[in-house]
Amino acid sequence: MNPLPEGCVRKADLPGRSVLWRAVGGQRRDVALGAVLGMGHQTGEALVPVLIGLAVERGVVDGDAGGLLLWLGVLAVVYVGLSFSFRFSARAGERASVTAAHRLRTQLIGRVLAPEGGAEDGRLPGELANTATEDAKRVGAVTMALIVGIAAATGLAVGAVVLLRISLVLGLLVLLGTPLLLWLVHLLSKPLERRSETEQERAARASGVAADLVAGLRVLKGIGAEPAAVARYRRISQESLTATLRAARAEAWQNGVVTILTGAFLALVALVGGRLTARGDIGLGELVSSVALALFLIGPLSEFSWVNAQLAQGRASAARIAEVLGADRAVTPGGPSDGAVLRRVEGRLRLSSLSYGSLREVDLDIAPGETVGVVTTDPGDATALMRCLGRHADPESGALALDGTELPALSLAEVRAAILVAEHDADLFEGTLLDNVTAAVGAHAAAPVTAAIAASGTDEVVRALPDGPDTAVTARGHSLSGGQRQRVALARALAADAPVLVLHEPTTAVDAVTEAGIAAGIRDVRGGRTTVLVTNSPALLAVTDRVVLIEGGRVTASGIHEHLVHDLAAYRTAVLT
Structure with a gap:
């Protein structure tokens, strides 16, 4: 399966709506608890105007001081109840929101790190980080929006029932007018949803480019490319800013229009209530309750505006998450259910008419314990070969077998344990230098680690650092020079002591003397195990048993390095230019 070109993203097989429902369904207990408590809070809020009206009716109209105190006491109890309901409803909603976001982040990270790969194709690391943070947070916030929406609807329903009891006209006005208002609010949220999706895409792209530029800052300075890099980031950042401002304008426009519609609706309710009181259809206490209920309804109706904005942004973010979770896998897991095929890895590799990317019908047989160099005239051929050997992609045609078993018949864990592919641009991790070297074997494997450090020339790096092997290394190894990073990465690959080791240009950042020492070290430490050196370095090729030349995606020559240098111009x- 070919990797996608930069900027191209596959459409998700998993719909964004499914991501939303699964996020909410996973927190149904907290959502239900928050919704019930929120309903209690809004019910209490809706009853407050009624209790105030009763207190006015008893105390002011009837002159009943005892009745006044009674209803004031009931009012105080209701206030205490709705206060606690709000507190614990908000706690349940926040817990549901952060937990849903956390689970989505875990799913996204699991998908990105899955052995089958594919999720990272066409996406910068910063884009994936933005999806796992901002998009997951927005989808998680949908749980809180549902709680608030259900509570607000309850408040409206209770308010409508009370108004129906006070006056049929007022009750019908609220019952018929509210659905119309909510429908208009929903229509207003559509432009916001579209612009929010664009905003998130542009923001993720800007984050990805920024992360790339920071990672390659030293290289950019070295080649004097800072102006071009700054111009590129400024353009992408400006696009992100423009999209953000459009989304903000859409949200502000939506909120403004919703506020106007809500205010007009409540003014109509208050006007009708006042006319009914003037005609004597309702009493003074009922008028107070009606006006207070009209003011109360501002809260639930305005909350619907916030809820719709959250749902619109959540739907847009869910679609982006679905694209990552539903991305096509680069390879199938392969292997039987128990994941065990090979009893013992001898290390024989056989490429039979293999075609992938720029490679065309490559035939290559590598015997167990053999050290083979692979020289390519096109860097794309080397990249394609590395992807197939590490089973990050399957051949388009032909086959690749380990000890007579084709790689797709093995589990990915078995393939990766048997064949270690060390990329040219391998990253280091935050920790000590020794932590990086022993990442694949553990610090207890002293003998292989010591040998690997010596063979890779990392012992010179250790001696040059203030704390030796315990020197702290920053993320991606940026606290080390290019040559130091390369040697530490090579030491890590050698220390893993894999049955088959594939190294891609492991010495491009070291001097000639160091390179010669590393070449001899690789030969000594890898004696008796299969090693493939994908390189154009004469020093490394000189220690191989034989070398294969790939031109135009095909094997065109094979032999000993010294003979090929002497006999073959290509x-x-x-290797010499």
Whole structure:
């Protein structure tokens, strides 16, 4: 399966709506608890105007001081109840929101790190980080929006029932007018949803480019490319800002229109109530309750505006998350259910008419314990070969077998344990230098680690650092020079002591003397185990048992390095220029 070109993203097989429902369904207990308590809070809020009206009716109209105190006491109890309901409803909603976001982040990270790959194709690391943070947070916030929406609807319903008891006209006005208002609010949220999706895409792209530029800052300075890099980021950042401002304008416009519609609706309710009181259809206490209920309804109706904005943004973010979770896998897991095929790895590799990417019908047989160099005239051929050997992609045609078993018949864990592919641009991790070297084997494996450090020339790095092997290394190894990073990464690959080791240009950042020492070290430490050196370095090729030349995606020559240099002009050009 070919990797996608930069900027191209597959459409998700998993719909965004499914992501939303699963996020909410996973927190149904907290959502239900928050909704019930929120309903209690809004019911209490809706009853407050009624209790105030009763207190006015008894105390002011009837002159009943005892009745006044009684209803004031009931009012105080209701206030205490709705206060606690709000507190614990908000706590349940916040817990549901952060937990849903956390689970989505876990799913996203699991998908990105899945052995089958594919989720990272066409996406910068910063884009994936933005999806796992901002988009997951927005989808998690939908749980809180549902709680608030259900509570607000309850408040409206209770208010409508009370108004129906006070006056049929007022009750019908609220019952018929509220659905119309909510429908208008929903229509207003559509432009916001579209612009929010664009905003998130542009923001993620800007984050990805920024992360790339920071990671390559030293290289950019070295080649004097800072102006071009700054111009590129300024353009992408400006696009992100423009999208954000459009989304903000859409949200502000929605909120403004909703506020106007809500205010007009409540003014109509208050006007009708006043006319009914003037005609004597309702009493003074009922008028007070009606006006207070009209003011109370501002809260639930305005909350619907916030809820719709959250749902619109949540739907847009859910669609982006679905694209990652539903991305096509680069390879199938392979292997039987128990994941065990090979009893013992001898290390024989066989490529039979293999075609992938720029490679065309490559035939190559590598014997167990053999050290083979692979020289390519096109860097794309080397990249394609590395992807197939590490089973990050399957051949388009032909086959690749380990000890007579084709790689797709093995589990990915078995393939990765048997064949270690060390990329040219391998990253280091935050921790000590020794932590990085022992990442695959553990610090207890002293002998392989010591040998790997010596063979890779990392012992010189250790001696040059203030705390030796315990020197702290920053993320991606930026506290080390390019040559130091490369040697530490090579030491990590050698220390893993894999049955089959594939190294891609492991010495491009070191001097010639160091490179010669590393070449001899690789030969010694890898004695008896299969090693493939994908490189154009004469020093490394000189220690191989034989070398294969790939031109135009095909194997065109094979032999000992010294003979090929002497006899073949194309080979001589590839390794000596």
